[in-house]
Amino acid sequence: MEIIPVIPRGYCKGVVRAINLAKQTAHKYPNTTITMLGMIVHNKYVVEACEQLGIQCVEEKGKTRLELLDKIKSGVVIFTAHGISEEVYHKAIEKGLIVVDASCDDVTKTQLIVKEYLSKGYEVLYIGKKHHPEAEAVIAISEHVHFIENENDLVNLPKYNKIMVTNQTTMSIIEIYKVLEAAKEKYPNIEILDEICNATRIRQEAIEKLENIDCLFVVGDPKSNNSNKLKEIAIEHNIPNVYLIETSNDIKEEWLKDANRVAITSGASTPTYLTNQVIQSLNNYASTNKLLHLKIDIKHLLD
Template sequence: MEVIKVVPRGYCKGVINAILIAKKTAQEHPDTPIYVLGMLVHNSYVMQALKELHIYPVDDKNKTRLELLDEIEEGIVIFTAHGISPAVKEKALRKGLQCVDASCPDVVKTQDIVMEQLKNGCDVLYIGKPRHPEAEAVLSLSEKVHLISTQQDLDTLPPLAQVFVTNQTTMSIFDIEALFEAIRERYPKAVFCEEICNATRIRQQAVADLKDKQIDVLYVVGDRYSNNSNRLAQIARDQGIHQVYLIDDVNDIQDEQLCNAGRVAVTSGASTPTYLTAQVIAYLEDYAPGKCKPQIRLSEILS
């Protein structure tokens, strides 16, 4: 069985930056309660490893960041890589919390662009995923920011004089283009600023390029809450790869998935620890039915 290691894969610069910030905060404040407002990055193993450093997530998928702040009474709050709204920062400071911002620079750039266009009098059409923290932060900036995730969302909008269009950084390059076309038809004078981050773009293109490589099975190593990991899996399916599996780790690989597989490819999301992906690759390169899976050591996750 041939194993194709898709390049690039694994941590992007924004995730690396967020993890370094969290580790540094723990080292500098060993006696202070430290909390993460949500998931620092969308990977449960990373969050488990952070708990080992006494950094605790405050997360509830049914609550906004503003609501989650009510659960933190003291100490340090780390804002996640997905960005944060000014209202959340202001509330945290009013509560007397020490704030540490681990926002990805690409996400901050998008927020700054949106703020500038709002000041120019534009309505902003923001292509993103409902309830995703990055989208939540941008939508909180103004009632003139409208979330567009489907064609139906676009159909509900009234006529708008000045329209600026941008997007969540981890969206699919293919989905974005389809919605851009629909917006162009509805608002011919709209101004577009495609803000898919480069890490997302090149990972998605690398998966799309597998189309003609006769791949029997593709494993995407990533968390089910990771939008970019889910999009990698969907792009692979759209390109005609029939067996695509989004897996947390090597333990999710099943013998029946590999029956008669000649070529197996492996990629991973931008928030997936390299350690987990390396385990998957090593297991597949020496694969035999019934082979024992390696132990996962939390101490290796943040290295």
Template sequence: MLVKGIVPRGYCKGVVRAIEIAKKQAHQTAPVYILGMIVHNQYIVNALEDLGIQTIDIKGKTRLELLDEINEGKVIITAHGASQKVFDKAKEKGLEVIDASCLDVIKTHDLIQDKLNEGYEILYIGKKGHPEAEGAISIDEKRIHLITNIDDLKTIDPTKKYVMTNQTTMSLYDVYDLCEKAKEILPFVEIEKETCTATKIRQEAIKNIEDDVDIIFIVGDPHSNNTRKLASIAHDYHTCDVYMIESIEDLEIEWLKNKRYAAVSSGASTPTYLTNQVIDYLKQFDINDSKTYQKPIIDKNKILNQKDA
């Protein structure tokens, strides 16, 4: 099968930084916890647990609430960032705080705080319940408004002055549409788009896949917002089959029937090792040769390799 590996794909700089920070805490005598998934990929979470680093992640609980589960040792703040309230509570509990927040997320938090200090309210484009959005909104829950769709904009008081910004992993196309609508209905709004460069160029690469590709695979964890956005963009801009898979284990032979040319990309928190397994498998695959159907075994020791493509 002909295969195109979309470039870039795999780890962004924020993910590399977070994993490296976490790995340095391996096999400590004091307990080490991560407040939520370090990045949104279960393979990475499992690999870190093998190093003695426990992830505390309970559905429906905020980072602030998750801290109630930790009473000693070290706590790692994930790449998604957290509010100052989380840092303060952790220190009050006597925990050593290790900050693995993505620098792009920190930049957005700084922007929000600066604009709040200048008297603006904030319109924050994000996904409800996502830890990055949670961290940003909790800076000032009264003056920061979560915008998930155009209907949310209709509830905003048009007489106030706003700065509109966004979760770094949102679709740049969705952000553009919401910003344009905000400019139409709010006379006092300034736009500060904060989609990170890694997300932006990956999304543009997916949009620009050539038309003769007849199947697209996006490799990544379903928890990952940036991975889901890549799959959504692929569906929006291409008529071929699109599949989002966590790894080679999810790939179905049936999907490959009558397919000639595949494109493969991955989310910014997907280990490149897992994506390369999919690419290599597809390259050797021949629908007429059952010997090529056998899938490779995932070597968990290679999950934390720091690579991008």
């Protein structure tokens, strides 16, 4: 069995920055309550590692960042890599919280682009994933930002003279292409600004370039949009067996039966440590026909 680690994979610059900010904050405020507004990145093991540093995470399904902020009474609040709305930022200041903003630069750039076009009188279509915090922050900018999840969301929109379309940074190339084509058909003069971040794009393109792969493991959290998009692209690319796993211990031996070429990639929010464990376990299987059951050492997850 040939084991093929896909390059590139794992942490992007925005995630590295967010994790470093979290570690710096824990060091700077050792005797202060520190709370993460949502998951710092969509990986539960990274959240657990932050908790080991004394950083608590407030998260509740169906709750917006603005609603979650009500649960934080004092101390430091860390905004996640997914970006935040101005309303949330100002509310945190009004509550007297110390604010640490770990928003990814690419996410912030998209927000600035949206604001620039709104200031010029444009209506903005924003392609994203419903309830995702990155999309939530952009939609909150203005009532003239229209959320689009798929082509059907375009049907009831009126005709606009000045219109621009952009997208959440972690969407798949395939996914936004379909919506963009439908948007161009309805609005022939629409301006298109593809904001898929470079880290997301090159990881997706690396999957598209794979050939003769029998099985692909995507290491990532089920809540991670960019990890799920890697899986979807692999399926679209006709890789016969694609599995989204969180750790090496999720691998089942029957998945590897008759597999000659096995590839491994990981989402931009997945610790290298976890991906390396998957590679180690698969290499052991290739040589001994046995998967390794590896213990996760939390202290390595923020390296």
